[in-house]
Amino acid sequence: MIKMNKLEYYCLICSGELIALSANPIEDGQIMTHFQCISCQADHCYVEEPYIHPPEKTPAYNCKFCNQSCKYFSLKDDWSDYWRCDPCDTHYSQVLVGSDTMAWEMDMYTRVKGIKFCLRQFMQEKKSRLEQIPDNPDDTLIIIKDFDHLFPDVNPQNIQEKLPIYILFS
Ligand SMILES: [Zn+2]
Numbered sequence: 001m002i003k004m005n006k007l008e009y010y011c012l013i014c015s016g017e018l019i020a021l022s023a024n025p026i027e028d029g030q031i032m033t034h035f036q037c038i039s040c041q042a043d044h045c046y047v048e049e050p051y052i053h054p055p056e057k058t059p060a061y062n063c064k065f066c067n068q069s070c071k072y073f074s075l076k077d078d079w080s081d082y083w084r085c086d087p088c089d090t091h092y093s094q095v096l097v098g099s100d101t102m103a104w105e106m107d108m109y110t111r112v113k114g115i116k117f118c119l120r121q122f123m124q125e126k127k128s129r130l131e132q133i134p135d136n137p138d139d140t141l142i143i144i145k146d147f148d149h150l151f152p153d154v155n156p157q158n159i160q161e162k163l164p165i166y167i168l169f170s
């Protein structure tokens with residue numbers, strides 16, 4: 001992916017506008033935000049250290065799977081705030097869609113045969129997306145498949161065995 005400059009949301013190939021698609025953990029606790037050009041679709045990324053808010057000042061959110069309280073993170077770009085459950089390797093984020101509706105997204109990460117995958121579930125839209133996340137931001141993030149439904153049966157305990165089935169039939 002093309003490494004973009006901080007807070008400069010234009011394509012380094014065609015100068016088109018970049019939109020943020022997702023933010024994903026990579027090694028050493030850094031976060032790689034994936035942007036795509038709306039004109040030529042070129043993938044861009046920005047890598048940064050997230051800010052972990054002190055627990056007493058953060059909106060509480062308990063993990064839907066293990067019920068422990070999540071850590072609250074934000075990125076300097078200020079386009080995304082999210083909660084993270086480390087034991088479940090799951091992110092929860094809330095984005096404003098339209099003028100007053102908040103949409104929840106739940107991102108579950110796992111590795112299959114050494115490769116990192118993310119199952120993104122867009123709770124309001126009832127849609128999901130399976131992505132392959134590169135460990136090295138120089139490599140490409142691959143959208144494996146979009147689904148017209150959620151995966152209510154997938155949890156951190158079974159995601160590793162369920163994912164290969166979805167990948168196989170994609
Ligand atoms: Zn472009």
Ligand SMILES: [Zn+2]
Pocket residue numbers: 063064065066067068085086087088090
């Ligand atoms: Zn959890």
